[in-house]
Amino acid sequence: MVASTTVKLNTGALMPTVGLGTWKSAPGAVEHAVEFALKNGYKHIDTAAAYGNEKEVGHGIKASGVERSSIFLTTKLNNPDQRNPGPALEASLKALGTSYLDLWLMHWPAPMTPEYKADKSYDWLDTWKSMEKLYLENPDKLKAIGVSNFSVEFLERLLKEAKVVPAVNQIELHPSCPQQDVVDYCTSKGIVLTAYSPLGSDNSPLLQNPVVNKLAQNYGVQPANILISLQANKPNVTVLPKSVTNSRILSNFTVVDLTDAEIAELQAIDKTAHFRACSPGWTGWGSLGFPDCKHLD
Template sequence: MVLQTHVQINTGALIPSIGLGTWQAKPGEVQNAVCFAIKNGYRHIDAALIYGNEHEVGQGIRDSGVPREDIFITSKLWNTHHPNVAEGLEQSLAALGTDYLDLYLVHWPVRLVPNESSALLPVNPDGTRSIDRSWDMNETWRQMEEVYKTGKVKAIGVANWSIPYLEDLRKSWTIVPAINQVELHPFLPQHALREYCDNLGIRLAAYSPLGSTGAPLMSDSQIQAMADKYGVPPATILISYHVNKGVVVIPKSVSEARIASNREVVSLSEEDLVELDAMAANGKAKRVNTPLWGFDLGFDDWYGPIKA
């Protein structure tokens, strides 16, 4: 198998199969990581307003010396901006220092209501998230379609959307989401969601493909055995798993050595892909990113630690 370096989304555009994730990249680290990644061949950078580092991401892109038009930049509408998508977009454009995005995603199908506790992660007096459960996500998507028409975003999509939320959105969309970015790895293969999105022409993108900090994927004996078989690190198996399936994958690292090695992929046998696909069903199922609003999002696999 010749592995694709790019895959096509439903706008006709090509997106690099492997991107650099910037979630949880600390201030002072992400600028250098982005610059190094681009100089070493990456052409896809995944950002978001809530990560709090888009200024540094933008500077890293400029530091690389690679023309803006050669880089695929993704950002995401944060939960507090559902009523004002254009405003949220402008904040990311200004921080990144660009006049357009290649892809803009609705980060979560949840509206948070800003209050005196926080502009981005507001909480109620009892400590629960300040969520507007009456908000209609179809209105958010209508506004996403409007910013798409302005040309400031070349494609629109969603992140962390389960089948029930996508089914509801189908009632009103005139533009099908190009991407659904979700947690995806052998311990959380999301087979039903993958099939559903494939049937609608929505491509999946995998975040936390290595399981995130402290997750057991990198030390799993099956994955290590497969890595030994191919003569590569476990991370290569986990990233290759997605590339072999035509899924966009966005591993995050600020280590130059790991950033470089994360671009290396191998062609996995059909037998090995089947083995990786079956790990969750065989008792290893685990979700590592579960925010405080996660349990009512329509996924049937919420397990693992709670994260804010």
């Protein structure tokens, strides 16, 4: 395989393959991380209303001096805002200091109350229909819409009624959580995958995995580069490494071309070491199709 630098969305837009993730990046630190990343070649920044750092991400974008038109910016609709996505969109635009989003995602198919309890009186599919309406009526504000944390079951239900096919499904992807059924389904429907937690989150055992370390030594890179490169070598996948440390932000941007055999070797790690870093259990929707997860932190 040859790692891509961009992936084409079903809108025709090009999404940079490697972006800076900002989940768990604290205010203050994230502003600098965004500024530094953009000044050093990154063109893709991912955040979310739920992260509580949209304002700082916006400050980092402004401080970088990089033209907004050169940046692919993603944020996400928070679960408690699913009944009122219009005001939530305006709040995100204001916080980020931008007039438009390149991509707006439904963070989870799980409407919630302001107290972050499952709101089972409201259907997430109605949220998607509201997002579609906003997208179709405001092309100057929304360049693309998509979803996050959607399993095949949820995608199938959405596509039965959707007017707009999601441009992206952002999910956890790494060798111990390959979610191949979701990858295959999205690829068949023209939906790009964005891989979050590509390293397996903080203190991931993948960084000590012998297969990962062998390949890192062979290519003269860090184990993190192998894990990021695994996703970048897939034709329908973009990837979001996260760091607030300058040296790691620079290092994470280095992608190597892996062979098919090496990709298969990395994917096989899941057979002996399976885990997920992000648990949907907190949503209270575990009985509705979310897979079991394990926290590492």
